[in-house]
Amino acid sequence: MAEPTAAERDPEAVSKFVEGFAAQLVEAGMQRMPARVFAALLASDAGAMTSAELGEQLQVSPAAVSGAVRYLAQQHMVAREREPGSRRERYRVHSNQWYEALTNRDAVLKRWELALRVGVDSLGSTTPAGRRLSETLAFFEFIDGEVAAMMERWRAHRETLYGDG
Amino acid sequence: MAEPTAAERDPEAVSKFVEGFAAQLVEAGMQRMPARVFAALLASDAGAMTSAELGEQLQVSPAAVSGAVRYLAQQHMVAREREPGSRRERYRVHSNQWYEALTNRDAVLKRWELALRVGVDSLGSTTPAGRRLSETLAFFEFIDGEVAAMMERWRAHRETLYGDG
DNA sequence: CGCTTCTTTCAGAAATTTGTGAAGTTAAGG
DNA sequence: CCTTAACTTCACAAATTTCTGAAAGAAGCG
CATH class of the missing domain: 1.10.10.10 (Winged helix-like DNA-binding domain superfamily/Winged helix DNA-binding domain)
Incomplete structure (x- = not known):
């Protein structure tokens, strides 16, 4: 058993x-x-x-x-x-789909980015707080771009594990 | 203003x-x-x-x-x-640290992985459900590995934006 | 068309979560 | 040491969330 x-x-x-x-x-x-x-x-x-x-x-x-x-x-x-x-x-x-959805916190990231942009604007991009928000924003924008590439690598990796199934 | x-x-x-x-x-x-x-x-x-x-x-x-x-x-x-x-x-x-913490859902991932391993074991790795869990587990293990590399790239990218500040 | 089966919506009961005030704990400074 | 300022813990009240039962809404099938 x-x-x-x-x-x-x-x-x-x-x-x-x-x-x-x-x-x-x-x-x-x-x-x-x-x-x-x-x-x-x-x-x-x-x-x-x-x-x-x-x-x-x-x-x-x-x-x-x-x-x-x-x-x-x-x-x-x-x-x-x-x-x-x-x-x-x-x-x-959908076996192949669901974790992509989990990763698709894309919508979440986008909303965070929007809120941060509002913050940078209203606090001023040259103030210390504004700069901090700005750097945070840059981080999320970077992540946005990376996630797509990462998922692509996962699909490739997946095939080495399971073949084309 | x-x-x-x-x-x-x-x-x-x-x-x-x-x-x-x-x-x-x-x-x-x-x-x-x-x-x-x-x-x-x-x-x-x-x-x-x-x-x-x-x-x-x-x-x-x-x-x-x-x-x-x-x-x-x-x-x-x-x-x-x-x-x-x-x-x-x-x-x-810590400006440079906080988003790494946010990304450090590592602990979360680890717990998910543990729960999935339990599932694979108790459902049987050759059953359809077991295979589904197993693939999910493989996905998270893959992500684990990728996140570290991604953060490294972020640090490099950050320097192109802000210099060594 | 009306009957039947499945799904959804909605108001309210129950459970959980959240934040407060007050008492308790720790450590600085006389 | 004792006082006092700050943080923490805890029991409880308030607000929110969550799930249910009941009624309403679709859609197949005769």
């Missing part, structure tokens, strides 16, 4: 991982329910679950799932899938 | 920036009070303030400042300074 197979998937083990990983995400600033939903999807074999399945595993109401999924979809951390010919929706983590 | 000087520092403008920038940090997951304290320090000309100064600018109690500073110090986002021969403490943002 050191190497479980799909057949012997242990709900307790799954739940333990889900709650543990979710807790880490919460500590890093994510809301609890989105974190739990996301972790549950990550730990699913299919990489996708229905609203009902999520509600059952996490022991929460459909309303809670709905709210969490809306948030995750906005952040591009899950994709909604409509099985054609059914009202049932399916929420999926 | 398009370019304010230190002499005409406008408390309202400062406060506006502080609250605005703090709000962005909060939205990114930081607690409110640490965010406000940090923003206030960033916007100070000296790059450092006493507990009393912070309390007055932010209109909060010494207890609130104390709690916020403890958090920020743990995250290495501010340094505590003891002016020798005084009980007054001074909290400082």
Whole structure:
């Protein structure tokens, strides 16, 4: 049993991982329910679950799932899938996509940069405080540029690990 | 007045920036009070303030400042300074250091990695879910390595902007 | 078209988080 | 040593957040 197979998937083990990983995400600033939903999807074999399945595993109401999924979809951390010919929706983590979304704190960086520009303007670019803000701004602008390149290197690195899969 | 000087520092403008920038940090997951304290320090000309100064600018109690500073110090986002021969403490943002601390989500990454390893082990590295977690883990390990190099490039880039200052 | 199944919205209850005042602790300076 | 200034801790009150149940809203299917 050191190497479980799909057949012997242990709900307790799954739940333990889900709650543990979710807790880490919460500590890093994510809301609890989105974190739990996301972790549950990550730990699913299919990489996708229905609203009902999520509600059952996490022991929460459909309303809670709905709210969490809306948030995750906005952040591009899950994709909604409509099985054609059914009202049932399916929420999926795209293996190759989700961590790019996590990295896409781009929007966050942009808002920080905007706030800093306002600060530099109103405090004066030649004051000590203004210069500090200005340097901070330069840092974020630099990071912006680097992240794209880094993701490119990751894709290359990934292929050395997994091939073109 | 398009370019304010230190002499005409406008408390309202400062406060506006502080609250605005703090709000962005909060939205990114930081607690409110640490965010406000940090923003206030960033916007100070000296790059450092006493507990009393912070309390007055932010209109909060010494207890609130104390709690916020403890958090920020743990995250290495501010340094505590003891002016020798005084009980007054001074909290400082190290211009060159603070954003490295922000980037030092290293600890966060490490905890995520640990949780993911647990997941891979308990779900089985050959199951679909296990493989997904495993790939996620590989991604974070890759990022770990890249961040250090990126910071190095930033320091070099910074010198092209500001010289050795 | 109406029935049925799934999802979303919304008001409110419950839990958590946050900040305060007051008491406690530490260390400088007489 | 004792006084006093500063920081910290703690219990509690207030504000905020989070989740639920119930009702409303879509969309397939007969």
